[in-house]
Every structure is written in C-alpha cells, then in structure tokens.
Amino acid sequence: MTTQEYEKNIKRVIITEEEIAAAIKEAGKKIDAMYDGHPILLVSVLKGAFVFMADICRAVTVPCEIGFMCAKSYYNGTESAGVVKITMDLDRDNKDYHVIIVEDIVDTGRTLNDLCRMLCARNPRSLRVITLLDKPSRRIVDFKPDLSLFTIPDYFVIGYGLDCAEYYRNLPYIAEYNECKDCDKK
Ligand code: PRP
Numbered sequence: 001m002t003t004q005e006y007e008k009n010i011k012r013v014i015i016t017e018e019e020i021a022a023a024i025k026e027a028g029k030k031i032d033a034m035y036d037g038h039p040i041l042l043v044s045v046l047k048g049a050f051v052f053m054a055d056i057c058r059a060v061t062v063p064c065e066i067g068f069m070c071a072k073s074y075y076n077g078t079e080s081a082g083v084v085k086i087t088m089d090l091d092r093d094n095k096d097y098h099v100i101i102v103e104d105i106v107d108t109g110r111t112l113n114d115l116c117r118m119l120c121a122r123n124p125r126s127l128r129v130i131t132l133l134d135k136p137s138r139r140i141v142d143f144k145p146d147l148s149l150f151t152i153p154d155y156f157v158i159g160y161g162l163d164c165a166e167y168y169r170n171l172p173y174i175a176e177y178n179e180c181k182d183c184d185k186k
Pocket of ligand 1: 020045047050103104105106107110112162
C-alpha cells in the first residue's frame with residue numbers, strides 16, 4: 001500500500017486528540033474518587049488498548065499497578081455463549097486486587113463479558129471495566145462498561161490503538177475508516 005492510499009482510507013476524524021485527552025483527564029479524576037487512595041490494578045487487553053492504557057495510567061493518582069493480557073473470543077455464528085482464549089495471561093494473580101480492565105472498544109460485548117467472568121472467578125476484591133469507545137448498537141450480549149468515555153454509532157473506527165488489518169493503530173485520534181472494495185474489513 002502506498003502512503004497516498006494509506007491516507008486516503010482515513011475518511012474523517014471523529015474524535016480529536018484534544019477531546020481524547022480531556023476525556024481521559026476526567027476519567028482519571030473519576031477513578032481517583034472511586035478508589036479513594038486504595039491501590040488498583042489496571043489490566044489492558046492487547047493489542048487495541050495499549051495507547052489508552054498508556055494515557056489512563058498517567059491520569060490516575062491512586063497507587064497503581066499495570067498488567068497486560070491478550071484475549072481472543074471464538075464463537076459459532078450468532079451464538080452468544082462462547083469461550084475466550086487467553087493468548088497471554090497476567091503475570092500475577094489478581095486475587096484481592098481492585099481490578100480495572102482497560103479496553104479500547106466494546107462492540108458486541110463478547111470479549112469483555114467473557115473476560116470479566118474469567119477474572120471474577122479469580123476472586124478480585126472488585127472488578128470494573130473502563131472503555132474508551134462504546135458501540136451499544138452492536139451489542140450481542142448484555143454487557144455494560146462501568147465507565148465509557150465516548151459512545152459512538154456503528155462506524156468502522158481506526159486510530160488511537162484501533163486497527164484495520166493491523167494498520168492505523170498509531171494515529172493520535174479516532175477516525176472513521178473509508179471502506180473501499182480493495183480493502184479487507186476486519
Ligand atoms: C477488539 C477490541 C476488543 C474487542 C471488542 O479487539 O480491542 O478487545 O475487539 O469486540 P467485542 O465487543 O465484539 O468482543 P480485536 O479482536 O480487534 O483485537 P486487537 O485488540 O488486537 O485489535
């Protein structure tokens with residue numbers, strides 16, 4: 001793909017760098033207030049959440065540990081019950097931690113639903129989910145994040161960690177992807 005083609009696929013910016021930064025600052029304050037000085041464990045779900053994680057962990061002032069997981073969900077057709085396969089697990093036990101899962105987007109809700117069930121079974125002190133983006137219109141399982149920074153319509157979005165065929169994760173903003181016949185949809 002040429003640079004020209006690469007850029008042509010960025011249809012329009014829908015959330016600017018400044019809007020993201022402001023929302024994260026507010027979210028950091030909310031987390032500080034919720035945990036009131038108690039230590040937390042932020043768990044980022046790779047790859048998409050890596051940029052959000054880097055920013056949200058610097059927006060909180062409560063004592064904070066960070067951890068990373070890689071999860072993939074497998075389903076048959078429209079079946080809502082499935083399994084989440086952990087391709088990389090946390091490097092510590094989350095038992096007795098105040099855990100916050102940090103996600104880039106909740107779409108069908110399957111990944112988070114499964115991940116929450118799995119981490120809950122490990123007996124954390126508490127478990128919450130924060131997501132940068134929420135697409136409630138796409139929900140297949142009943143899942144509601146505790147904190148959502150932006151609710152968006154069903155656009156195919158890229159940037160700030162989100163990809164199309166692994167490209168565009170490094171864009172500093174959220175953009176709508178310009179789908180064309182030559183491009184693979186995720
Ligand atoms: C994205 C995103 C969430 C998941 C949400 O991950 O990071 O983990 O999809 O979708 P769901 O609500 O329909 O389960 P993706 O599988 O694209 O992998 P990536 O994070 O490596 O880009």
